[in-house]
Structures are given as C-alpha cells and as structure tokens.
Amino acid sequence: MIGLISATAAGAVARDRLAAAWPGRTRVYDGPVREAVGRAFAECEQLVCFLATGAVVRLVAPLLAGKASDPGVVCVDEAQRHAVSLLGGHGGGANELALAVSGVLGCAPVITTATDATDVPGLDTLGWPVEGATAAVTRAVLDGDPVTLVADAVWPLPPLPANVAPADTAAVPGTDAAVEGGRAPGADDARRTAGDTERAGAGAGGGLAEAAAAAAVPVGGLPGAMAATVAAGVLAEAASAAAGSGEGRVPAGPAVLRVTDRLVGIGDREVVLRPPSLVVGVGASRGARADEVSGLIEEALADAGLSVRSVAALATVDAKADEAGIVEAAARLGVPLETYTAGELARIDVPNPSGAPLAAVGTPSVAEAAALAGGGELLVPKRKSAPGGRAAMATCAVVRRRPRGRLAVVGLGPGARDLLTPRAREEIRRASVLVGLDQYVDQIRDLLRPGTRVLESGLGAEEERARTAVAEARAGHAVALIGSGDAGVYAMASPALAEASDDIDVVGVPGVTAALAAAAILGAPLGHDHVSISLSDLHTPWEVIERRVRAAAEADIVVTFYNPRSRGRDWQLPKALSILAEHREPTTPVGVVRNASRPDGTSRLTTLAALDPATVDMMTVVVVGNTAAREIAGRMVTPRGYRWQTEGS
Ligand code: SAH
Numbered sequence: 001m002i003g004l005i006s007a008t009a010a011g012a013v014a015r016d017r018l019a020a021a022w023p024g025r026t027r028v029y030d031g032p033v034r035e036a037v038g039r040a041f042a043e044c045e046q047l048v049c050f051l052a053t054g055a056v057v058r059l060v061a062p063l064l065a066g067k068a069s070d071p072g073v074v075c076v077d078e079a080q081r082h083a084v085s086l087l088g089g090h091g092g093g094a095n096e097l098a099l100a101v102s103g104v105l106g107c108a109p110v111i112t113t114a115t116d117a118t119d120v121p122g123l124d125t126l127g128w129p130v131e132g133a134t135a136a137v138t139r140a141v142l143d144g145d146p147v148t149l150v151a152d153a154v155w156p157l158p159p160l161p162a163n164v165a166p167a168d169t170a171a172v173p174g175t176d177a178a179v180e181g182g183r184a185p186g187a188d189d190a191r192r193t194a195g196d197t198e199r200a201g202a203g204a205g206g207g208l209a210e211a212a213a214a215a216a217v218p219v220g221g222l223p224g225a226m227a228a229t230v231a232a233g234v235l236a237e238a239a240s241a242a243a244g245s246g247e248g249r250v251p252a253g254p255a256v257l258r259v260t261d262r263l264v265g266i267g268d269r270e271v272v273l274r275p276p277s278l279v280v281g282v283g284a285s286r287g288a289r290a291d292e293v294s295g296l297i298e299e300a301l302a303d304a305g306l307s308v309r310s311v312a313a314l315a316t317v318d319a320k321a322d323e324a325g326i327v328e329a330a331a332r333l334g335v336p337l338e339t340y341t342a343g344e345l346a347r348i349d350v351p352n353p354s355g356a357p358l359a360a361v362g363t364p365s366v367a368e369a370a371a372l373a374g375g376g377e378l379l380v381p382k383r384k385s386a387p388g389g390r391a392a393m394a395t396c397a398v399v400r401r402r403p404r405g406r407l408a409v410v411g412l413g414p415g416a417r418d419l420l421t422p423r424a425r426e427e428i429r430r431a432s433v434l435v436g437l438d439q440y441v442d443q444i445r446d447l448l449r450p451g452t453r454v455l456e457s458g459l460g461a462e463e464e465r466a467r468t469a470v471a472e473a474r475a476g477h478a479v480a481l482i483g484s485g486d487a488g489v490y491a492m493a494s495p496a497l498a499e500a501s502d503d504i505d506v507v508g509v510p511g512v513t514a515a516l517a518a519a520a521i522l523g524a525p526l527g528h529d530h531v532s533i534s535l536s537d538l539h540t541p542w543e544v545i546e547r548r549v550r551a552a553a554e555a556d557i558v559v560t561f562y563n564p565r566s567r568g569r570d571w572q573l574p575k576a577l578s579i580l581a582e583h584r585e586p587t588t589p590v591g592v593v594r595n596a597s598r599p600d601g602t603s604r605l606t607t608l609a610a611l612d613p614a615t616v617d618m619m620t621v622v623v624v625g626n627t628a629a630r631e632i633a634g635r636m637v638t639p640r641g642y643r644w645q646t647e648g649s
Contacts, residue, residue: 001025001046002022002025002026002044002045002048002097003026003027003029003039003044003048003071004028004040004047004048005029005047005048005049005050005051006049006050007051007055008078010050010078011050011051014050014078014080014105017104018101027040027043033051033055033059034059037049037063041063041070042063045071045072045093046088046093046097048075048083048101049074049075050076050077052077053075053084053086056075056086060073067088070087071088072085072087072089072092072094073086073088073094074094074097074098077107080105080106080107082107082109082110083097083099083102083107083110084098085097085109085113089111089112089113090115090122095109095111098110098111114142115138115142119450120141120142120160120450121158121159122138123257123273126158128273128276129273129310130271130272131266131271131272132267132271132272133255133267133268134271136255136268136269137255137270137271138271140163141160141163141164144161144163145163145254146163146165146254146255147163147164147254147257148257149165149167149258150167150256150258150260151166151258152259152260152262152277153402153403154403155259155275155403155476156404156406156477157478158429158432158449159431159432159448159451160257160432160451161451162451164451255269255270255271256271257273258271258272259273260272260275260307260310261274261275261277261278261310262306262307263305263307274307275310276310276311276312277400277401277403278301278306278310278312278379278398278400279311279312279314279371279398279399280300280301280313280314280315280398280399281315281366281367281372281397281398281399282314282315282320282326282329282366282367282395283320283357283366283370284316284323284394285393286323287325287393288325288393288394289393290325290328290329292325292385292387292393293329293396296383296384296395296396297311297329300380300396300397300398301398303380304379304398306380306398308333311333313335313336314326314329314333314335314336315338315339316339316367317339317341317361317363317366318339318342319342319362320339320366321339338370340369342362343362345363345373348365348368348369348373350365350368350382351368351378351382352365352368353365366395367382367396367397368397370397371396371398371399372397372399374401375402376399376402377399378397378399379398380396380398383395383397402476404476404505405472405474405475405503406478406479406504406505406506406507407469407470407473407479407496407500407506408427408431408479408506408507408508409492409496409497409508409509410424410427410428410480410481410487410509410511411424411483411486411489411509411510411512411513412424412444412483412484412485412487413484413511413512414513414514414596414598415595415597415598415601416598419517419597423509424509424511425447427480427507428444428448428480428482429447429449430478430480431452431478431479431480432477433452433454433455433477433478433479433480434452434453434479434480434482435455435465435469435472435479435481436481436482436492437456437459437482438456440482440483443484455468462495465492466481466492466498466499467499469492469496470496470499470500473500474501474503474504481493481496483511484511484514485514485517486510486513487508487509487511489514489532490534490563513532514560514596515532515560515621515623517597518591518593518596518603519560519623521596521603522591522593522605522636523591523632523635523636524636524638525558525589525591525623525625525629526560526638527638527640528638529557529558529626530557530638531548531552531557532559532560532561532562533545533548533549533552533559533560533561533562534561534562534563535561535562535563535565535569536562536563536569537572545576546579549576549579553579553580553584554583556584556626557626558624558625558626558638559580559623559624560621560622561576561621561622561624562621564618564620564621564622565613565617565620566617566618570613573613574613577611580608581609583627584625584626585608586607586608586609587607587608588607588608588627589629589630589631589636590605590611590622590623590625591603591605591606591622591636592604592606592615592620592621592622592623593621593623594617594619594620595619596621605634605636608624625638
C-alpha cells in the first residue's frame with residue numbers, strides 16, 4: 001500500500017490525482033502531517049509526501065529503523081514539478097515509485113542513488129538475495145576499483161562494468177583486446193569479441209567477457225562469440241573448482257563479487273549473490289508437519305554446504321500438491337512448489353528407489369525424481385527426517401540445475417526514440433550481450449550499459465546472428481536480439497526461435513511495425529481487414545508471393561507491401577500493383593511512406609493508377625486501400641465496415 005500525505009490545498013489536488021490514477025493501491029492519510037506521516041510510515045510499504053523535502057526529512061528522521069525495513073519515500077513539490085526519491089531508492093522501491101509518480105503527474109523524477117545515476121545496475125537490484133558488504137562492493141564497482149568476480153557458472157547477469165572481472169584475469173585497460181574495435185567476429189578470434197565489448201562499453205577497459213576472451217585459447221571451429229563464451233565458462237569452472245577445494249581464496253585487497261549457492265566465508269569487502277540454482281525434491285507422509293519438512297530441508301542444505309537462499313523451488317509428486325507441510329515449507333522459503341505426475345517421476349532414473357512411495361503414490365521415488373525432473377545434478381541424495389522417537393514423515397533430495405540463459409527478442413520500433421517501448425529499453429539494458437544488425441545497434445547504442453558485449457553484423461548475416469544469439473543464451477548469458485519495427489515481423493524472431501531449444505528462457509518484446517507507423521501517418525488505412533506482404537523474392541519464390549497478392553486482391557483486403565523495391569528488384573512492385581488493379585479502381589488510394597518516424601521521413605498519398613514505382617525504395621512501405629478506402633481531407637481512410645459505414649451515416 002502507498003500512503004499519501006499532503007498539507008495544503010495544492011498538495012491535496014495532486015494527492016487526489018494520484019489516488020484516482022491508482023485505485024486500490026493508495027491510502028490517504030489525513031490530519032496533522034506529523035501524525036499522518038507516522039501512521040503511514042508504520043503501515044505502508046511506500047509513501048508519497050506532497051511536502052518539501054526538508055519537512056519530510058525532519059518528519060521521518062526519528063522513525064528510521066534501517067534500510068531493510070524502512071518504506072520507500074517520495075516527495076512531490078506543491079507545483080508538481082519534481083518527484084524526489086528521498087529514501088529507500090532500491091530496497092524501498094522509491095526510485096521506481098518516483099518514476100511512476102512522474103508518469104502520472106507529469107513531473108520530473110529526481111533520483112540520486114549512485115548506481116542509477118551512473119548507469120550501473122545496483123547489486124541489490126539483480127533480484128537475487130545478496131549477502132555481505134553490499135555498500136562497500138557497490139562503491140568499488142562505481143569507483144572503477146578492481147572487483148573480482150567469482151562465479152560458479154555463467155549466469156544471465158546484467159552487464160557489469162569493465163573493472164568487474166573474473167579472478168586471475170583482472171581486466172587491464174589498454175590491452176590490445178581492449179583497444180581493438182571492429183565488427184562481429186568471423187571465425188575463431190575471441191579477441192574480436194572482446195574488442196566489441198570495449199566498443200559497447202562507455203567506460204574504459206575490458207569486461208567480464210573480454211577478460212575471459214583475453215585469457216582464452218581460441219577454440220577451433222567455434223565462432224568468436226562462442227569462443228569467448230567457452231572461455232568465460234572455463235574460467236568460472238576453474239574458479240568454482242578452486243573455491244570448492246578451499247583454495248579459491250581471493251587475495252586480500254580487491255573487492256569480491258561472488259555468485260554461488262555454496263556456503264562460504266564472506267570477507268569484509270565481499271558480496272555474495274545467491275543464484276536461484278537449487279531445487280529440493282520433497283516427499284511427505286500425509287499429515288507431515290511443516291516444521292519437520294522445513295527442518296529436513298535446512299539440515300540437508302547445511303550438511304551439503306549449500307545456501308537455503310539459492311533454493312529456487314520445491315518439487316514433489318502431484319498427489320502431494322496440497323500436502324500442508326510441504327506447501328507451508330515452500331511458503332516459508334518464498335519459492336514455488338513444482339509438481340509432477342507419478343508417471344513422469346517413475347520414468348526418471350534415481351539412485352535410491354524404494355517400495356514405499358511406489359505403493360503409496362505410484363512412483364519408486366518422489367524426492368529424488370521430483371528434484372531431478374527438471375534436469376540437473378543430484379547434490380544430496382534422498383535423506384529422511386529425524387524427528388526423534390517418531391517415524392520419519394519426510395524425505396528430501398537436492399539438485400543443482402544448470403543456469404538458464406535468457407534470450408530477449410526485442411523490437412525497436414520504426415526509428416523514433418519515443419516509439420521504442422519502455423519494456424524494449426529495459427530489456428536492452430538488462431542484457432549483457434546484444435546481437436543485431438549494425439544499423440539497428442547504432443539506433444540504440446546510447447542506451448547500452450557499460451560492459452555490454454555487442455555482436456553486430458551487416459546485412460545478410462541473419463542466420464549467423466540468430467545462431468550467435470541462441471548460442472550465447474545457451475551458454476547462460478542474458479542476450480538481447482534486436483530488430484527494427486517488431487522483431488517478429490520479417491525479422492529475427494523466427495530464425496532465432498527455430499534454432500532455440502527449451503533450455504533457455506525466451507522473452508518477446510513487441511515493437512511498432514512499419515505498417516502501423518506508416519498507417520498512423522497516412523490516417524486510418526487499416527480500419528478494416530488488412531494484410532502485410534513482403535515483395536522480397538530472395539527467400540520466397542515469386543509464384544508464392546504472386547498467389548498471395550492475388551488472394552488479397554480477390555478478397556478485397558487492404559495490403560501493406562514490405563520490402564517493396566530495391567535496386568536489383570524493380571519489377572515486382574509494378575506486377576503486384578497490376579494484380580490489385582484487376583480488382584480495384586484506378587482511383588483506389590495508395591499511401592507511400594518512407595522512413596516512417598525518422599527525421600528524413602516522407603509520406604505521399606496517391607492512387608493505384610498514379611503511383612510511380614520509381615519513387616519507392618527499400619526504406620518504404622506501400623499501403624493499398626480496398627474498394628471502400630477513400631481519401632478524406634488529405635488522409636487515407638478505410639471504413640470500419642461496409643454496413644457499419646451506411647448505418648452510421
Ligand atoms: N521488422 C520490421 C520489418 C523488416 S522488413 C518491422 O516490423 O517494421 C524491412 C522492410 O520494412 C523495409 O523494406 C520497409 O519496407 C519496411 N520498413 C521498416 N522500417 C520502416 C520505416 N521506418 N518506414 C517505412 N518502412 C519501413
């Protein structure tokens with residue numbers, strides 16, 4: 001709940017606007033402000049105070065208890081010019097709240113948290129549990145001090161700046177890898193990939209991948225991107241092996257960022273991120289108590305030297321989906337309970353099958369099989385609870401799952417920055433590896449966070465781009481594959497997903513496709529049934545294209561032509577238009593939009609008879625109306641429906 005506090009009439013107006021915009025999420029605290037702030041501070045997760053920052057500082061100062069428990073506080077001035085994130089920028093969500101409040105009230109967000117201001121993701125915003133000296137390590141990351149990254153595996157982390165580098169390979173600014181620029185790697189040259197890191201990163205020096213690549217022995221036969229990836233994996237493995245044998249102690253001095261599910265001693269200048277790597281399979285007799293289940297899980301993890309904070313899920317057989325002790329144990333850990341049918345579990349090979357669960361629920365193993373059902377490595381074989389005196393009622397087993405990489409397929413929109421969606425922007429900044437056509441990368445280069453590894457290539461390298469993006473995600477990275485307009489429309493989404501297996505997470509971000517951008521400029525040409533047809537016969541036989549144009553012509557559907565004409569393909573557009581002209585009047589309106597939403601964009605409204613194909617190129621879409629489409633006041637309008645139009649008029 002967000003508590004709203006105001007003192008004056010102007011403040012109350014703004015307060016009520018916010019309350020109206022967010023019904024059910026806000027509560028107004030009336031009365032004397034000191035008391036109102038006090039109550040809201042105690043009762044709400046967040047506060048918006050329509051008061052001067054000075055007043056709010058004095059009011060909340062005596063109430064402050066600590067970063068972990070204090071609510072996020074945002075101040076909005078009486079003139080609604082600024083929304084200031086005052087307290088709890090990350091933990092309390094005040095930075096995001098300031099942005100959201102600004103969206104509603106039209107004021108400017110003021111965010112002073114260093115990590116946001118300098119464009120480095122805060123360690124506490126990665127979404128994983130963090131232990132240790134968060135402030136000191138964050139400071140080191142921001143100040144450009146060397147920070148040693150020690151990761152058990154490649155996880156889809158956001159980009160980290162160049163001064164954060166794997167153990168033993170501290171990034172050295174100015175190495176040849178760091179200064180080399182260049183385009184996407186060709187054959188087996190890991191250093192070229194590293195060079196791209198440098199090009200992408202605003203800061204100096206290398207980066208995680210670069211340091212890895214610099215130390216890598218090129219892997220024969222793999223593309224450079226893969227070589228860098230393999231290198232990073234090898235380093236991570238080496239680091240983890242060393243950590244496992246107790247020899248992984250990082251020399252005193254540099255700050256350490258460790259990513260591990262293991263219980264480790266944490267140094268003064270060290271932070272441990274807990275990745276969601278562990279799955280605990282659980283079996284329980286009817287009526288088993290939550291304390292017994294939870295106690296067993298905690299003991300099993302502790303004995304194996306594993307952190308309970310890395311548990312991503314509990315897993316069991318579906319017959320136990322409602323078993324109160326298991327459900328409660330999952331709730332205490334704050335993780336979901338995955339369930340599998342007895343048939344699914346019975347098919348999984350386990351080290352310790354037994355007769356009891358076979359008789360009770362139809363599978364020789366619940367704990368081990370459920371833990372292993374999603375793949376991974378069995379770290380703790382089945383063990384039973386030891387309730388003391390009574391018969392054991394719970395079993396558990398622990399599996400470490402392979403990290404799942406993340407592939408975001410992101411549409412950038414037609415060109416204008418304000419037609420790039422906020423979600424697209426977020427995904428681009430979330431990714432540590434960006435894959436795309438060079439001209440699209442140029443469109444968003446300024447948005448990239450320092451440390452982003454950019455793998456760009458020229459026209460025609462679609463399949464290689466798709467393969468590279470998927471390979472990087474399979475290696476565990478957070479990858480964004482970008483395309484103009486919508487990335488699924490005549491673009492990268494299909495070749496990428498045709499390559500992708502189910503061991504990565506895929507996120508699609510829709511973009512404004514050229515047809516929609518052009519339509520908005522022309523008027524309302526897509527008001528009734530419409531179709532897009534690409535006239536490029538490079539990958540599609542012309543007979544197929546012609547058949548589709550003919551079908552659209554006969555069905556009287558509005559047509560948007562993508563890829564209408566290039567230097568080497570000049571007869572297809574006239575041919576397509578002539579097919580449409582067999583079914584539509586010469587006066588049928590035709591919109592021609594070039595570079596929609598870009599600074600040099602143009603648009604023309606003409607007719608089927610008057611269109612000069614020579615004025616059309618590859619930066620253009622051509623929208624041909626149906627038989628009901630009209631030019632009205634210089635705009636192209638396709639009526640919503642033939643009948644609707646008559647009835648409505
Ligand atoms: N994924 C893109 C389409 C890629 S196909 C999208 O969803 O928009 C490339 C074709 O799209 C170009 O030949 C052109 O016909 C069209 N196109 C892309 N951007 C455009 C723009 N800003 N203005 C006009 N046409 C555009």
